[in-house]
Amino acid sequence: MDCRTARLLLDFARPRPAELEPADRADLDGHLADCLDCSAVFRAERRADEAIGRALRDVPVPDGLRGRILDCLAAQRDRWYQRRLIRLGVAAAAVVLVGWGAWTWLRPSPMDVNLDLFAEAVNVLPASAEEVDAAFRESHVFARAPRELEFNFALLARIVRADFQGRLVPVLEFRHGISDAWVYILDARHFNIDTIDIQRRGSGRFTVEAFPSHDRQFAYVIVYRGGPLEAFLRRSRPPAT
Numbered sequence: 436m437d438c439r440t441a442r443l444l445l446d447f448a449r450p451r452p453a454e455l456e457p458a459d460r461a462d463l464d465g466h467l468a469d470c471l472d473c474s475a476v477f478r479a480e481r482r483a484d485e486a487i488g489r490a491l492r493d494v495p496v497p498d499g500l501r502g503r504i505l506d507c508l509a510a511q512r513d514r515w516y517q518r519r520l521i522r523l524g525v526a527a528a529a530v531v532l533v534g535w536g537a538w539t540w541l542r543p544s545p546m547d548v549n550l551d552l553f554a555e556a557v558n559v560l561p562a563s564a565e566e567v568d569a570a571f572r573e574s575h576v577f578a579r580a581p582r583e584l585e586f587n588f589a590l591l592a593r594i595v596r597a598d599f600q601g602r603l604v605p606v607l608e609f610r611h612g613i614s615d616a617w618v619y620i621l622d623a624r625h626f627n628i629d630t631i632d633i634q635r636r637g638s639g640r641f642t643v644e645a646f647p648s649h650d651r652q653f654a655y656v657i658v659y660r661g662g663p664l665e666a667f668l669r670r671s672r673p674p675a676t
Contacts, residue, residue, distance in 0.1 A: 436466040440636045440643050441473045442600070443658070458639035562588050570594065571605065578605045578620045581655045583646060585669040586618070587611075599656070600626075614661030621654040623647075628654035 444463050467474045561567040564580035567588065571578045580586075592610040596603045599619050607618040621628065628647045631654050636643045644664065645656045657664065 436462045436639075437636055438466075438470060438473050440641075441466045441470065442476065443643060443656075444641070456640045459641060462639045560588075560591050560593070562591075564588065567591075567594070567607065576605055577622060579648065579653055580607065580620075581618060581648070581653075583648065583655070584664075586667055587669045590667055609667045611662070611666045614659065614666050616657060616659035616664065616667045619656040619658070621656065623652050623654065626654060631656075 441463055444459060467477050561570050564582055564586070567580035568578075571580075580588075586607075586609065590609045590611050592608045595606050595608060597606045597617075597619070598604075599621065602625055604622070605620045607620070609616040609618070628651060631645045631647055640660050641658055642660065642664070643656065643658050645654060647654045659667070
């Protein structure tokens with residue numbers, strides 16, 4: 436495992452190491468044992484977490500505060516339930532009367548089943564790079580879907596934002612059978628994409644690849660597992676020159 440892959444996986448190792456697969460955790464521990472720089476970053480993050488935790492735990496709590504809070508919450512809950520039950524009772528009576536009257540006088544016919552509505556409801560994710568870009572524009576997010584590799588957007592499972600080196604960035608999550616791929620979209624205004632190369636890196640169960648866009652406004656970091664990256668593409672990648 437190299438330093439870039441290790442630092443990418445550090446976020447998965449905190450605060451609960453169980454978020455990493457055992458093989459990835461073992462590779463990360465081995466790298467931290469051998470790499471002074473990554474080990475220093477790891478220890479600094481842990482010290483910061485521990486310092487924040489101690490500060491929160493050291494805040495003095497007045498005597499009897501917990502009991503007073505619980506008593507106040509219980510009283511408020513009882514009053515809320517009483518008002519809620521009264522309102523629900525009145526509303527339920529009104530609904531029953533209105534519903535019975537409507538049923539008695541109107542006798543509506545059974546509703547037809549429209550399967551097209553189901554198809555429209557589930558077909559909400561973008562199905563192309565252009566539709567992903569349109570979704571970003573509607574959300575006022577400065578990002579662009581990758582064109583350098585022809586991803587099969589029919590496999591797009593969701594679009595989220597995730598932490599990447601301390602900054603929230605858009606992430607395209609693809610799924611294909613037991614395989615998963617996450618495409619982190621990095622803005623060149625916030626990341627030095629000139630430092631990115633296209634060499635593939637493995638860390639056990641995860642593989643990491645990265646490449647810049649043609650206009651170098653964005654860079655794409657791809658983390659995938661369960662199979663080759665080609666499983667998420669419409670066609671094989673051209674050979675490297």
